[in-house]
Amino acid sequence: MEDLRYQVDMLTAMNNTYEANERIYKMILENTGHLFIFYQPSTKTVRTFGNWSDYFDTVPVEYSDIIKLIDLLSEEERDNVRSLFFPDSYEINENSIVAKHIDGKRYIEIESHIKRDETGAIEGYLIVLSDVTKKQLLNNELSFMAYYDFVTGLYNRNYFVQKLKEYLDKAEKEKTIVAIMMIDIDDFHKINDGIGIIYGDEVIQNFGIYLRGLCRENIIGARFDGDIYSIAVYSPAGNSEVEAIYNEIKERLREPFLLTNGSSVTFSVSVGVSEYPEAGTDALELINGAEIVMLKAKDAGKNAIRYFDSDILNEFKTSFTIENKLKLAVNGLSFFLNFQPVYKAFDQKLRGVEALIRWKDDEGKLIPPGVFIPIAERNGSITVIGDWVLEQSIKTFMEWKKKFDADLIMSVNISSIQYKRPDFVNKVISTINKYGMKPEELELEITESLLIDDIESVYDKMDELRDFGVRMSIDDFGTGFSSLSYLKHLPADTIKIDKSFIDTISTDTSTRVIIESIIEMAQRLGYDTVAEGVETEDQLEYLKKAGCDYIQGYYLSKPISCEAFEEILLRLI
Numbered sequence: 001m002e003d004l005r006y007q008v009d010m011l012t013a014m015n016n017t018y019e020a021n022e023r024i025y026k027m028i029l030e031n032t033g034h035l036f037i038f039y040q041p042s043t044k045t046v047r048t049f050g051n052w053s054d055y056f057d058t059v060p061v062e063y064s065d066i067i068k069l070i071d072l073l074s075e076e077e078r079d080n081v082r083s084l085f086f087p088d089s090y091e092i093n094e095n096s097i098v099a100k101h102i103d104g105k106r107y108i109e110i111e112s113h114i115k116r117d118e119t120g121a122i123e124g125y126l127i128v129l130s131d132v133t134k135k136q137l138l139n140n141e142l143s144f145m146a147y148y149d150f151v152t153g154l155y156n157r158n159y160f161v162q163k164l165k166e167y168l169d170k171a172e173k174e175k176t177i178v179a180i181m182m183i184d185i186d187d188f189h190k191i192n193d194g195i196g197i198i199y200g201d202e203v204i205q206n207f208g209i210y211l212r213g214l215c216r217e218n219i220i221g222a223r224f225d226g227d228i229y230s231i232a233v234y235s236p237a238g239n240s241e242v243e244a245i246y247n248e249i250k251e252r253l254r255e256p257f258l259l260t261n262g263s264s265v266t267f268s269v270s271v272g273v274s275e276y277p278e279a280g281t282d283a284l285e286l287i288n289g290a291e292i293v294m295l296k297a298k299d300a301g302k303n304a305i306r307y308f309d310s311d312i313l314n315e316f317k318t319s320f321t322i323e324n325k326l327k328l329a330v331n332g333l334s335f336f337l338n339f340q341p342v343y344k345a346f347d348q349k350l351r352g353v354e355a356l357i358r359w360k361d362d363e364g365k366l367i368p369p370g371v372f373i374p375i376a377e378r379n380g381s382i383t384v385i386g387d388w389v390l391e392q393s394i395k396t397f398m399e400w401k402k403k404f405d406a407d408l409i410m411s412v413n414i415s416s417i418q419y420k421r422p423d424f425v426n427k428v429i430s431t432i433n434k435y436g437m438k439p440e441e442l443e444l445e446i447t448e449s450l451l452i453d454d455i456e457s458v459y460d461k462m463d464e465l466r467d468f469g470v471r472m473s474i475d476d477f478g479t480g481f482s483s484l485s486y487l488k489h490l491p492a493d494t495i496k497i498d499k500s501f502i503d504t505i506s507t508d509t510s511t512r513v514i515i516e517s518i519i520e521m522a523q524r525l526g527y528d529t530v531a532e533g534v535e536t537e538d539q540l541e542y543l544k545k546a547g548c549d550y551i552q553g554y555y556l557s558k559p560i561s562c563e564a565f566e567e568i569l570l571r572l573i
């Protein structure tokens, strides 16, 4: 009896412990955030743990409920989930998949573990379900970022290149064509400057979204960088398909793009096209080719489409050769200066001289600055070249001063790249000091386009230089801005009216109106006016009458060598 009591007590105690443990396990399982199902096909029993009501309306109680559970997951994944619950083969003991909940919001990861006894026979299955929504959304976002441009939803550059490679492989097998279009918004920096970067980004986005709408089964689109987009067409239906896409884009661009601030923007695009296999067989080669012709379309006046041809490639190769020669020239400094006199319009007295760089390449060919300066700007060698021009012109000027005691102004052209360098002002001041020049004897010519970029820091430097005494001149005036109003606040001393206006004085009345208002405005604000590219007496007479202060051009003198200019100076003493 005692014995029996003892045994009952024991069992009760054990039972209590067991129940306590069970409660603890249950609590733990409920707090893991996971759902568990353990089921045994042999006995068709199902046990569940966890807070099922957080995820599903039903809790599987019977074996057949498992099917109902599977139906609560998104349809695409159901077959996979089913084979996870009821595998055909039992070789893999663990497996998992992520399926979407039918609520469309949550992602559930389903892991299956096959439990075996000591003999290896299947005892049952443990299925663990977890909510992985956060992780999955992050994953989706990451893979989106890896493939797409998140501003426009177009492909990004890398993914586009990968897709293009697939197109090319397929085209090689199917002996067909792939066309690549590079699309660039014209004068985007002006849009940005006019409406601000935020709305500039909105333009990039809206146009990108529009381009995305053009994509179809055989058309993919990407945004590369800034305002550059690309479209690839697989096996275009004849040459006209690219043309049709271009026309569609042009048609859309007739209408403005509306922005969230209520304003609207219209713009044009320049497009370059290259085709596989004609322009190349490699994805990057084709993209490069399309980019080269796109830049060509820009050079030729924008708002146009251009197709790759071998001439363009040759021209590009020439410029590439120039670029390489330029690098050597910069090292060896095989440049020299020419000087073009600037005269007073009224009595043709010498005002000063403009230094113009010249370069003879290793074959003795003279390459015009209009050709190599832009290349030097692109590859950065303009800094070394510009420093050389500055120093050489100041040095030469001081030699003239010693020899001829001439009272002149030396004008030096400054590239925007050179101007924007942080040490530019110091460079100018230290070079002036090195040669003992008076600051007011130096006039720096910068172009109007520089003023659009980063107006504040550009103005700050102009102020600094002018405070030191250096004169500032705005070159090619009239080509960059349409309004004269900004003239008022310009920290400059001289305005050089662009040659294109001088060229059309006799043929175009509106040109004359523009010239006269530039001169009038400049006079009122106290700027010197210089007309450049004056080639005829008529032009000279007209400019004189219009009140232009100074004249520069072939009519009075072409750019000449240092020695030839010294002869002019000699005659002055």
Ligand code: C2E
Residues within 6 Å of the ligand: 340, 355, 356, 357, 368, 369, 370, 373, 386, 389, 413, 414, 415, 475, 476, 532, 533, 534, 535, 552, 553, 554, 555, 559
């Ligand atoms: P720019 O500063 O507008 O220089 C005037 C250009 O017009 C010069 O061409 C000059 O030779 C040419 N020119 C002057 N008068 C006449 C004329 O009556 N008729 C015609 N048809 N042309 C005339 P160049 O020397 O070929 O220089 C072209 C451009 O290259 C310059 O335009 C300037 O932007 C740039 N450049 C020249 N030298 C330098 C330099 O040392 N540094 C920098 N950054 N740019 C330079």
Ligand code: CA
Residues within 6 Å of the ligand: 354, 413, 445, 475
């Ligand atoms: Ca100039």
Ligand code: CA
Residues within 6 Å of the ligand: 475, 476, 496, 498, 499, 532
């Ligand atoms: Ca000019």
